[in-house]
Amino acid sequence: MISFDRNAALIRTALHGVLLHKLRSMLTVLGLVFGVASVIVMLAVAEGASREAQKQIESLGVNNIIVRSVKPSGSQQEINYDTFEQSFGLTYNDLRRMEETLTSAVGVTPLREFQQEARYAAQVVAGRIVGVYPSYFETNRIPLVRGRLLEPTDLEHRANVCVIGDEVARTVFPGISPLGKSIQVGNLHFFRIVGVQGYKTPSAGAGSSLSAQDLNRDIVIPLTTDRSRIGDVIQKEEQGSFSRQRLELSQITVEVLDRHHVKSTAAALEGLLAKYHPRQDYAITIPLDLLEQAQATQRIFNFVLGATAAISLLVGGIGIMNIMLATVSERTREIGIRRALGAKQNDIILQFLVETASLSLFGTLLGVLVGLAAPALVTYFSGMETIVTIWSILIASSVSIVVGIVFGIYPARQAAMLDPIEALRRG
Numbered sequence: 001m002i003s004f005d006r007n008a009a010l011i012r013t014a015l016h017g018v019l020l021h022k023l024r025s026m027l028t029v030l031g032l033v034f035g036v037a038s039v040i041v042m043l044a045v046a047e048g049a050s051r052e053a054q055k056q057i058e059s060l061g062v063n064n065i066i067v068r069s070v071k072p073s074g075s076q077q078e079i080n081y082d083t084f085e086q087s088f089g090l091t092y093n094d095l096r097r098m099e100e101t102l103t104s105a106v107g108v109t110p111l112r113e114f115q116q117e118a119r120y121a122a123q124v125v126a127g128r129i130v131g132v133y134p135s136y137f138e139t140n141r142i143p144l145v146r147g148r149l150l151e152p153t154d155l156e157h158r159a160n161v162c163v164i165g166d167e168v169a170r171t172v173f174p175g176i177s178p179l180g181k182s183i184q185v186g187n188l189h190f191f192r193i194v195g196v197q198g199y200k201t202p203s204a205g206a207g208s209s210l211s212a213q214d215l216n217r218d219i220v221i222p223l224t225t226d227r228s229r230i231g232d233v234i235q236k237e238e239q240g241s242f243s244r245q246r247l248e249l250s251q252i253t254v255e256v257l258d259r260h261h262v263k264s265t266a267a268a269l270e271g272l273l274a275k276y277h278p279r280q281d282y283a284i285t286i287p288l289d290l291l292e293q294a295q296a297t298q299r300i301f302n303f304v305l306g307a308t309a310a311i312s313l314l315v316g317g318i319g320i321m322n323i324m325l326a327t328v329s330e331r332t333r334e335i336g337i338r339r340a341l342g343a344k345q346n347d348i349i350l351q352f353l354v355e356t357a358s359l360s361l362f363g364t365l366l367g368v369l370v371g372l373a374a375p376a377l378v379t380y381f382s383g384m385e386t387i388v389t390i391w392s393i394l395i396a397s398s399v400s401i402v403v404g405i406v407f408g409i410y411p412a413r414q415a416a417m418l419d420p421i422e423a424l425r426r427g
Contacts, residue, residue, distance in 0.1 A: 028323045029363030031316025032400050036367025037374060038312055039396035040388060042305040044375040047392075048385035050298035054291060064139065065254040065266045066285045067273070069247060085233060087246040088281040094273065095252060101272060104265045107255040109139045112226055112247070114234050118219055119184045123172040127165075127217045129185060131226025137163075139253055142215065143198030147179045150194075155222045160229070162191035166199040167216035183219065189229060191221055262288050313400055317407035320359055324352060324411035352412035353405065360404025364397050371396065 069089025090110075098108050111132050118127040134150045136142075147163070154161055162183065169178050182190045202214040234245050254269065256262050266286050273282055371393070375386035 028319055029316070029359050029366065031312060031319040032360060032363030032404060033316075033367040033370060035313035035316045036364055036396045036400045037370035039399075040368070040371030040392050041374045041378065041386075042308070043302055043392040044371075044386040044388045045378060045384065046298065046301050046305050047387040047389055048375075048379075050294065050301070051387055052385050053294050054298075062288045062291055063256050063259050063262060064287055065256065065262060065269060066287070067252045067254070067269065068283050068285065069250050070281050070283045071245075072279050072281050085244045085246045088279070089247045090249040090252055090282060092248055094276065095249065097272060097276075098252065098254060098269070102254060102265060102268065104256055104258075104261045105254045106257045107135055107139060107253075109133050109135045109253045109255070110223060110249050111136060111251040111253070112223060113250045114247075116186050116219075118168060118172065120172045120178075120181065123174070125168055125171045125217065127168055127185075127219050128214075129226070129230075130218050130220045131223040131230075132220055133223055136220070136253075139255055140215075142200065145196050145198045146177070147193070147195035150220065150222055155224050158224045158228050159222060160191050160225060161194045161221070163195040163197060163220040164193055165197050165214075165216040165218040165220075167214070168219060169196045185219060191219065191225075259288055262286060313396075313403050316363065316400070317403035320356060320404050321407040321411060324356060324408055325414065327352075327355075327411070349412045353408055356408025356412065357401075357405055360401050360408070363404065364400040367400065368393060368397060 067090060071086075071088055092110075095108065095110050098105065102108070109132070111130060113128055113130045116127060116129045118125050130136075132150070134152055134155060137144070137149050144163075145166075146169075149163055150161070153159070164172075164178060164183065168183075172178070172183065173181070178193045178196060180193065182192050184190050197215065197218070197220075200215045202216070232246050232248050234247065254265065256265050263286065266284060270284060273284075274280075372388060375388055378384060379386050
């Protein structure tokens with residue numbers, strides 16, 4: 001009981017010493033406050049940016065393998081000088097081979113796309129015509145807000161119907177329902193609107209062949225309709241130049257049942273295409289690989305940011321050591337009197353460690369509060385997504401408290417090692 005009372009008295013004395021100089025104590029812990037807050041905020045920004053990138057990659061489907069047509073360059077271009085057609089890319093024969101050969105695939109979805117102006121009355125938008133199978137919407141996780149999606153009967157009967165993107169609906173049909181109306185594509189083609197896609201955040205480029213895409217500008221039609229009405233040849237006339245490109249398919253997405261078979265299926269697909277495409281006019285993108293790379297990059301990024309922010313914690317620890325050394329010098333006479341009255345070295349060490357620990361704990365708690373509030377302000381003013389994780393708070397808090405106590409041990413030992421007589425004389 002005597003020992004407990006003595007320890008309680010030591011703790012009260014230590015806390016009284018901290019509260020006796022409130023302004024100095026507050027300034028002392030600022031280094032820890034900003035250190036803890038900066039660790040939490042920087043990791044929250046990094047986590048938010050990484051999560052956004054991973055969501056864009058996951059939207060491609062981690063079980064998918066995406067094959068894109070790539071226009072050859074230089075001497076590899078194949079031009080028919082009778083028709084001035086440049087032929088390249090994926091073909092319907094490639095599609096058939098994939099469907100027949102890839103046993104691990106549960107779905108093979110082709111796509112053909114090209115840029116084209118779309119209009120209704122006086123309203124015009126620069127859109128993207130996309131010819132697809134009905135499975136395209138499920139494979140790419142495209143939501144529906146009005147009407148219906150394309151159906152197998154549309155593909156079978158080469159129906160002149162389409163599903164339009166959110167921006168096309170808002171731009172070309174402001175304030176009215178587009179369902180049932182016909183939208184003009186180019187100068188010759190009209191398609192009846194049967195559905196409207198929900199808004200989808202435009203994606204940044206991913207991989208070597210996937211450019212940035214804005215699905216909100218799409219006009220999606222059956223692939224059979226695209227081939228029968230528009231054909232495989234796309235003519236372009238720009239600034240006096242004329243070109244004809246024969247492109248049967250722009251993209252084929254292979255969906256694999258199990259993500260563990262994605263890489264082996266991609267290797268088989270590479271071997272299949274290489275046999276029939278010696279000019280390498282295609283590129284294979286594996287979203288699963290991109291996701292793993294993004295996660296690895298995030299771990300490195302978090303380590304670098306955390307290490308950078310942790311430097312301020314060390315600065316805060318040095319600040320605590322400096323103040324505690326000054327406190328020892330100021331209270332030399334008090335230490336001498338306590339030692340002369342029977343206080344042991346451990347009592348002196350405990351007193352100063354309690355002061356250090358209380359400063360560290362206060363600075364850590366204040367830093368956590370600032371760290372929790374700051375990411376919301378970053379999101380509000382910059383629009384960047386920030387995500388505060390529990391582990392970032394735990395790491396920042398643990399390091400802050402440990403740093404504060406470790407840097408307080410030396411001043412506490414210095415105080416305990418003072419000779420009582422010398423302390424009284426100096427005091």
